[in-house]
Structure formats: structure tokens, C-alpha cells
Amino acid sequence: MSHRENPRPGGRSARVQAAVHQSVRDILATMDRTDVTIPLIAQRANVTPSTIYRRWGDLQELLADVAAARLRPESEPPRIGSAREDLESWIEQYADEMASGVGRQMLRDVLSSTDGTSVEKCRCYMQQQLAVLIARAEKSGERFPDLEELMDHVISPIIYRILFDCPIGEDYVRELIAKVMQKFKG
Amino acid sequence: MSHRENPRPGGRSARVQAAVHQSVRDILATMDRTDVTIPLIAQRANVTPSTIYRRWGDLQELLADVAAARLRPESEPPRIGSAREDLESWIEQYADEMASGVGRQMLRDVLSSTDGTSVEKCRCYMQQQLAVLIARAEKSGERFPDLEELMDHVISPIIYRILFDCPIGEDYVRELIAKVMQKFKG
Numbered sequence: 001m002s003h004r005e006n007p008r009p010g011g012r013s014a015r016v017q018a019a020v021h022q023s024v025r026d027i028l029a030t031m032d033r034t035d036v037t038i039p040l041i042a043q044r045a046n047v048t049p050s051t052i053y054r055r056w057g058d059l060q061e062l063l064a065d066v067a068a069a070r071l072r073p074e075s076e077p078p079r080i081g082s083a084r085e086d087l088e089s090w091i092e093q094y095a096d097e098m099a100s101g102v103g104r105q106m107l108r109d110v111l112s113s114t115d116g117t118s119v120e121k122c123r124c125y126m127q128q129q130l131a132v133l134i135a136r137a138e139k140s141g142e143r144f145p146d147l148e149e150l151m152d153h154v155i156s157p158i159i160y161r162i163l164f165d166c167p168i169g170e171d172y173v174r175e176l177i178a179k180v181m182q183k184f185k186g
Numbered sequence: 187m188s189h190r191e192n193p194r195p196g197g198r199s200a201r202v203q204a205a206v207h208q209s210v211r212d213i214l215a216t217m218d219r220t221d222v223t224i225p226l227i228a229q230r231a232n233v234t235p236s237t238i239y240r241r242w243g244d245l246q247e248l249l250a251d252v253a254a255a256r257l258r259p260e261s262e263p264p265r266i267g268s269a270r271e272d273l274e275s276w277i278e279q280y281a282d283e284m285a286s287g288v289g290r291q292m293l294r295d296v297l298s299s300t301d302g303t304s305v306e307k308c309r310c311y312m313q314q315q316l317a318v319l320i321a322r323a324e325k326s327g328e329r330f331p332d333l334e335e336l337m338d339h340v341i342s343p344i345i346y347r348i349l350f351d352c353p354i355g356e357d358y359v360r361e362l363i364a365k366v367m368q369k370f371k372g
Contacts, residue, residue, distance in 0.1 A: 176338070
């Protein structure tokens, strides 16, 4: 995997990463992204452009790295009730966030990278959250889909619709979850 | 939608489009894409750079337009046997093509566009092919999934796996189709 994975916290490498990520976020908040350049980012982060080129390669990879970091969840899916209810509530929120302008742009940035690190991070964050819900269901003895069923039949259709500009209706997420749960009935 | 949709065949606009698309394909076949620029494309297509900027806006949108055009199917899904067999064979081939290096790059190019034209084209091509299969099933009286079920539970998981670098096993496509067919059993 990439050398930019897990720099030692507090070390020089981690400080550079934090400064460059912050600079990208600040610049993206105020500037049109077609005007963003590595020298501009470097100047604001108080590092040399060559530090950025050496570490990230090019602008596309840097934007993908920043987007992947922003997709890192801050906490586990909240507890609402049953594992199914937790799943419904968490996926609904996830779909809302990803379908927003910022969410779409983050997805696009992650997917435009040709190095596989950012897409892998993004997928792993998602899978870790689902694993938490699966573990809750196991603990409470609820029947629950496995990780592959959730990825293929709940997450994938949502992400496809967001990427390919298809509408996501109000009940769409619950219907997907109901469908994947159905096989446990009767 | 965009002004670059359906130029009159044989007209000047169609000739410019064909020359610029051909130039992009030629250049991408021989050059690293990070070195590709609009002036280079314009020179090879024998048009001015401003013609390209006026029509496509920027390099990203041009690459997306070329990728969408390459994703346009040349013919209907071949007839193998039942509509289900036609579907299996066509989707297997589609998944192979999309999972190849060229296929991934085309998907990435289409998705990196911020104007919705290219993703819409790409999705419509897919839906037209599926509609042909659905019509065949209707004609022969075969039970068959509808367009939404095929998009959500066959196409979406395949595209997600390709975009997020997950393995697609040898029997994966047939298993997805078997699952979406299951509801008609018993």
C-alpha cells in the first residue's frame, strides 16, 4: 500500500499531512476547483510544492486522499433500537450525505484516483460500519444479512444511483433493506 | 441537455466532433494521459484549441464525452437461447469489458465529468440493452426481472465492485442473476 498510510501521529510526516489536508479543505471552500493548483496548496500549507509532488504524485491523488479522509466516519452507527432499525437509520443518513453536492464531489475525487489506496479506504470505512451492525445483530440474536449481501444489494444500488444521477426516492433505502431482509421470512 | 448532443450527421459540427474524438483516441493510445492537453488534441484534429474549449469546456468534459461514445453498444445483446441465457451471456461480457483496464478508465472518465450528459448517456445505453432483453422475455412469455431490479441488483453490484476494486469471481454474475430470478420460483 501507499507510503502515505498511517504516518506516526505527531511526527513530521503526520504534521505535513495535516497541514496539506487543511490547506486543500480551506482552498476548496473558497475557490473554484479548476483554479486549484499544487503551488497554491503548498503555499498555504507552508510546505514546498516538491514535498506535495513527492508524497502525493499529483493533484488528483491529493484530492482523492483528502476526500477519503473526509469519508472516515467519526463514530459508530448510533443505537436506535434493533440492529435493523440502526441499519435503516444509518444507511438513510449515509445516502443523504453521499447524494449531497459535497458527497458526490468526494466520491468523484476518490474514484478519479488511479492508485487504489483511496477507494480501498473508502470501502473499508463502509465495511467497518456495517460490521458493527452485524455484530450487534449477532449479539441480540437478530437475523441479519451478511456483509456481502449488504454491500451488493443495499450499498451498491445507492452508490450507483448517486454516481449515475438516478433519483433516490424517500422510501428507497427502506425498500432495499426490506428486500435483503425478506429471505429470512416464512 | 448539452449542445453536443446529436449534431446533424455530415454537418460541420459532426465532422468536428468526429475529428476531435479520433484525435483523443489516437493520443490516448500512444501517450500517458497526464501529458495530454487540449492544444495537442486540437493540433492533431486540425481545429483550433478554442473550438474545443467552446464546445467541451475543459479536458475532463472532453474525455468524458469520448468515453461515453465508446461505451455506446454496437449491436443488441446476441441471441443465445432463452432471455435469461441472453442476459447471462451479455452481462458476463459487459462485466469483463468494464473490469478491464480500458473499461475502468472509461468509467472513471465518465464519472469525473460534472456536467451530467456523459453519465446519462452511459446509463441510457445500458438501459436500452436491458430493455431489449426484457422485450424478448415478454414476447416468449418468460418471467423476467424488470428494469429497476436489473439495474439495482445486477448492474449496480458489478459496477460498485469494479469501481471499488473488489474481486468479481467467476460465477458472480450468474449468482446475481439467479438471485434476482429467485422470486419467480415456487
